[in-house]
Amino acid sequence: MSMKVAFIAHDRKKDEMVNFVTAYEKAFDGCQLYSTGTTGQRIMEATQLQIHRFMSGPLGGDQQIGAMVAENELDLIIFLRDPLMAQPHEPDITALLRICDVQGIPVATNVATAEILVQALMRGDFGWRELVHKYKPGLQGNE
Numbered sequence: 001m002s003m004k005v006a007f008i009a010h011d012r013k014k015d016e017m018v019n020f021v022t023a024y025e026k027a028f029d030g031c032q033l034y035s036t037g038t039t040g041q042r043i044m045e046a047t048q049l050q051i052h053r054f055m056s057g058p059l060g061g062d063q064q065i066g067a068m069v070a071e072n073e074l075d076l077i078i079f080l081r082d083p084l085m086a087q088p089h090e091p092d093i094t095a096l097l098r099i100c101d102v103q104g105i106p107v108a109t110n111v112a113t114a115e116i117l118v119q120a121l122m123r124g125d126f127g128w129r130e131l132v133h134k135y136k137p138g139l140q141g142n143e
Ligand SMILES: O=C(CO)COP(=O)(O)O
Pocket: 008, 009, 010, 011, 036, 037, 038, 039, 040, 055, 056, 057, 058, 061, 062, 093
């Protein structure tokens, strides 16, 4: 099953995102890729990856990705937030992180975590959906 991965980066984190995705281009090749508007544009300019781009974050892109999460349609999100600058669409960002916690979707908000998750992706140990179900009370595997 091909993994569905989303990339989001705030402006002062976009170079870091491009460098990160470029370094792991092979790992992401073969995944179904999604992004907010400008982040995806920057990654596609720098790599051969094909990415489905949603709207820019401040115009609703975080919410569009959040809608995928709500349907449990994403396996991994790399969201390089700018921790030092307030964003006009802060409520959308909070909402996206919240819905990831609702659905148990792994989110990396810095490259240290992203690195670990991508290593796991390359090893093929992304049994996320099963894991999530295992730990949810009342669901199969957690009697
Ligand atoms: O603002 C963003 C995420 O909150 C990112 O949007 P862009 O990728 O369009 O810059």
